[in-house]
Amino acid sequence: MEDMSRYPLELTGADVPMVRFMNVTKRYGSLTVLDSLDLDVTEGEMVTIIGPSGSGKTTVLRMLMTLETINGGVIYVDGKPLTHMAKNGVLVPADAKYLRRARSSIGMCFQHFNLFPHMTALQNCMEGPVQVLGLSKKEARARSEELLEMVGMIDKKDQHPSRLSGGQQQRVAIARALAMRPKVMLFDEVTSALDPEVIGEVTNVIRKLVSEHNLTMLMVTHQMGFARDISDRICFFFAGKIEEQGPPDALFGSPQRDRTKQFLSAVKEAD
Amino acid sequence: MLDWRWDFTFEIMPRMLWATLNTLMAAGIGYAIAIVLGLVLALAQRTPYRPLTFVVREAVEFIRSTPLVLQIFFVFYVGPQYGVTLSPWVAGMIAIGLHYAAYLSEVYRGGIESVPKGQWEACTALNMSTAQTYFRIIIPQALPLSVAGMGNYLVGIFKDTPMLSVIGVAELMHAANAIGGQHYRYLEPYTIVGVVFLLISLPSAGLIRAFEAWVRRKLGMS
Amino acid sequence: MSYLDFLAEHGGRYIDGTLITAAQFLLAAVLAILLALIAGLMKLSANPIAKGVAVTYIEFFRGTSLLVQLFWLFFVLPLFGITFDKFTTGFIAVGLNLGAYGAELVRGAIQSVPKGQWEASYALSMSPATQMRRIILPQAFVAMLPPWGNLIIELLKGTALVSLIAVSDLMFEARQINGSTYLSAQAFGTALVIYYVFARLLVTPFMRWLERTMRRRMGRA
Numbered sequence: 155m156e157d158m159s160r161y162p163l164e165l166t167g168a169d170v171p172m173v174r175f176m177n178v179t180k181r182y183g184s185l186t187v188l189d190s191l192d193l194d195v196t197e198g199e200m201v202t203i204i205g206p207s208g209s210g211k212t213t214v215l216r217m218l219m220t221l222e223t224i225n226g227g228v229i230y231v232d233g234k235p236l237t238h239m240a241k242n243g244v245l246v247p248a249d250a251k252y253l254r255r256a257r258s259s260i261g262m263c264f265q266h267f268n269l270f271p272h273m274t275a276l277q278n279c280m281e282g283p284v285q286v287l288g289l290s291k292k293e294a295r296a297r298s299e300e301l302l303e304m305v306g307m308i309d310k311k312d313q314h315p316s317r318l319s320g321g322q323q324q325r326v327a328i329a330r331a332l333a334m335r336p337k338v339m340l341f342d343e344v345t346s347a348l349d350p351e352v353i354g355e356v357t358n359v360i361r362k363l364v365s366e367h368n369l370t371m372l373m374v375t376h377q378m379g380f381a382r383d384i385s386d387r388i389c390f391f392f393a394g395k396i397e398e399q400g401p402p403d404a405l406f407g408s409p410q411r412d413r414t415k416q417f418l419s420a421v422k423e424a425d
Numbered sequence: 426m427l428d429w430r431w432d433f434t435f436e437i438m439p440r441m442l443w444a445t446l447n448t449l450m451a452a453g454i455g456y457a458i459a460i461v462l463g464l465v466l467a468l469a470q471r472t473p474y475r476p477l478t479f480v481v482r483e484a485v486e487f488i489r490s491t492p493l494v495l496q497i498f499f500v501f502y503v504g505p506q507y508g509v510t511l512s513p514w515v516a517g518m519i520a521i522g523l524h525y526a527a528y529l530s531e532v533y534r535g536g537i538e539s540v541p542k543g544q545w546e547a548c549t550a551l552n553m554s555t556a557q558t559y560f561r562i563i564i565p566q567a568l569p570l571s572v573a574g575m576g577n578y579l580v581g582i583f584k585d586t587p588m589l590s591v592i593g594v595a596e597l598m599h600a601a602n603a604i605g606g607q608h609y610r611y612l613e614p615y616t617i618v619g620v621v622f623l624l625i626s627l628p629s630a631g632l633i634r635a636f637e638a639w640v641r642r643k644l645g646m647s
Numbered sequence: 648m649s650y651l652d653f654l655a656e657h658g659g660r661y662i663d664g665t666l667i668t669a670a671q672f673l674l675a676a677v678l679a680i681l682l683a684l685i686a687g688l689m690k691l692s693a694n695p696i697a698k699g700v701a702v703t704y705i706e707f708f709r710g711t712s713l714l715v716q717l718f719w720l721f722f723v724l725p726l727f728g729i730t731f732d733k734f735t736t737g738f739i740a741v742g743l744n745l746g747a748y749g750a751e752l753v754r755g756a757i758q759s760v761p762k763g764q765w766e767a768s769y770a771l772s773m774s775p776a777t778q779m780r781r782i783i784l785p786q787a788f789v790a791m792l793p794p795w796g797n798l799i800i801e802l803l804k805g806t807a808l809v810s811l812i813a814v815s816d817l818m819f820e821a822r823q824i825n826g827s828t829y830l831s832a833q834a835f836g837t838a839l840v841i842y843y844v845f846a847r848l849l850v851t852p853f854m855r856w857l858e859r860t861m862r863r864r865m866g867r868a
């Protein structure tokens with residue numbers, strides 16, 4: 155068993171990060187997917203994770219969304235533990251009730267959208283605010299329509315997902331996640347399942363989010379140009395570890411590590 | 426050889442039609458029980474509580490692989506042995522409802538399991554509770570996938586109602602047996618029973634398909 | 648009276664009944680499989696008469712209840728001058744009924760064999776019969792085995808109805824014992840357990856074994 159006394163019950167001080175991965179380990183059976191990961195994301199920061207397939211990028215986001223349990227370390231959100239809760243002065247693994255409360259500040263968009271097929275675009279957006287946040291239908295509708303307007307989907311608000319293109323579905327999915335007013339947004343390869351000609355409509359929405367909202371964002375993408383444009387910081391993952399990280403221009407312009415250079419040149423060739 | 430008597434046919438017709446209503450009622454009540462109880466059995470098998478899922482799983486297997494007619498006798502006769510007397514209707518509805526609940530729980534289970542994993546994950550990302558996830562997102566999607574199976578078992582339960590005659594539920598078969606015994610004529614009553622079953626179950630396949638399409642449309646899924 | 652005493656006293660009758668049930672089960676299964684094959688193939692035939700006969704048989708026996716069919720065969724058929732003893736009537740009714748369901752499985756499985764297989768065997772100038780026997784049926788057989796596993800369990804359960812025309816099967820013995828002892832839980836409970844053991848410990852494992860063997864033979868293991 156891990157000695158939990160080294161992890162604080164709460165993060166305090168002047169610059170508490172919005173998200174902190176502290177010594178986080180994730181294993182599937184005997185395969186260690188993430189190895190003692192330390193990663194801080196400050197409030198309002200846009201961090202993009204890049205790296206080869208299987209390096210653990212998706213796993214980082216899924217752990218933060220509490221879709222995966224972790225095998226070691228602690229994740230903090232807004233200073234409070236996410237994966238653990240305090241009991242008799244030490245951290246113990248969080249129970250379902252605690253998890254549910256703790257994860258409420260996090261929202262996520264998926265590669266395959268995962269819209270609810272039996273609900274219209276508007277109903278998809280209203281579902282969380284009404285059912286989970288307890289908003290009135292009227293408030294939820296106003297909030298959802300505003301967001302659908304923002305992502306350019308207000309015209310299609312009464313369509314079911316099966317009637318929408320991939321790009322349109324993904325924009326609704328972004329509005330749906332934002333309707334919960336998360337403090338942290340996670341984007342896992344949100345353009346990977348899209349046809350090339352509609353990728354722009356989704357990346358433009360994310361650009362807008364970055365410039366107009368003070369959201370903390372963690373994104374996984376294979377679109378290097380887009381990542382370079384909008385990120386505050388790039389983390390290059392390799393075999394479950396952060397191999398190199400830094401501001402986009404530094405990391406793309408003058409990578410320091412051999413593996414980073416190899417990866418970036420391989421990606422460039424493929425483009 | 427064969428002498429079909431129309432006068433006799435018409436004479437027993439009112440009684441047979443009345444019994445047909447009872448047959449439909451038995452199928453309807455039994456099915457209503459099965460629909461609800463089947464969902465309970467399906468959801469019970471998805472709880473993280475291992476002993477419960479194991480017991481329910483085994484019970485469903487047991488019910489599915491033993492004869493309904495024997496289960497009907499069991500429910501009807503075991504009560505009195507311990508001082509609880511059930512009327513034929515009550516015992517019959519419990520037995521047939523439970524039997525088909527076991528079948529329907531498998532239909533639901535299949536439906537729930539074919540809802541993509543991403544739907545569950547989206548619910549987590551929207552911070553929905555387990556109950557909200559099931560009742561608002563998963564079950565509405567599992568339903569259209571289950572409609573065909575549910576429809577088949579509705580026809581199935583209807584065709585199994587004659588077994589209720591063994592404990593004296595006054596449905597079609599029971600009426601036919603009684604008439605046959607009174608008049609020593611079996612040709613007409615048993616043939617009428619067969620014809621009624623054919624007339625009701627033959628169009629059912631088409632109706633089920635139409636209903637399935639309607640449900641999907643209603644939920645905007647096609 | 649303890650349950651062991653109960654078994655000691657009535658165990659013999661349960662064994663006798665189980666043997667009759669087993670015989671009914673086997674005979675009905677053979678009949679059902681034969682009828683399913685014949686009717687399934689006939690339904691796919693281009694000959695409208697063959698097809699019509701198959702469709703009528705299938706719809707008629709799937710559209711009415713086994714119990715109704717059993718009673719009709721038992722009480723009405725003699726009026727046409729056709730008389731079987733009750734044992735024979737029993738397994739014929741069960742076999743006829745389940746054969747109709749099986750025919751649909753046969754038809755579905757044959758239709759699920761990819762078109763390329765028909766074309767390839769056609770290109771080898773095989774006769775339609777050879778094509779069916781050597782190429783299509785073996786593949787269809789593997790595809791339909793899993794649903795047949797369920798159908799065979801239904802067939803076993805169906806045999807319990809023959810007790811209602813006084814064939815002295817397991818169900819019949821259970822009722823007799825119940826009638827003479829009034830120990831309903833023991834009388835019917837024992838029979839339920841025997842049916843369950845029969846289904847889960849004999850029939851299902853056999854069908855699984857058959858599935859595995861057939862798949863291996865087809866090189867799909």
Ligand SMILES: Nc1ncnc2c1ncn2[C@@H]1O[C@H](COP(=O)(O)OP(=O)(O)OP(=O)(O)O)[C@@H](O)[C@H]1O
Pocket residue numbers: 182187205206207208209210211212213214
């Ligand atoms: N449920 C699981 N069970 C077992 N192994 C898993 C599971 N999920 C992920 N993995 C493994 O964990 C490793 C990291 O997976 P992850 O999905 O995080 O990679 P990724 O960096 O997102 O890759 P990609 O670019 O292909 O999406 C991979 O080796 C993957 O095979």
Ligand SMILES: [Mg+2]
Pocket residue numbers: 211212213343
């Ligand atoms: Mg990934």
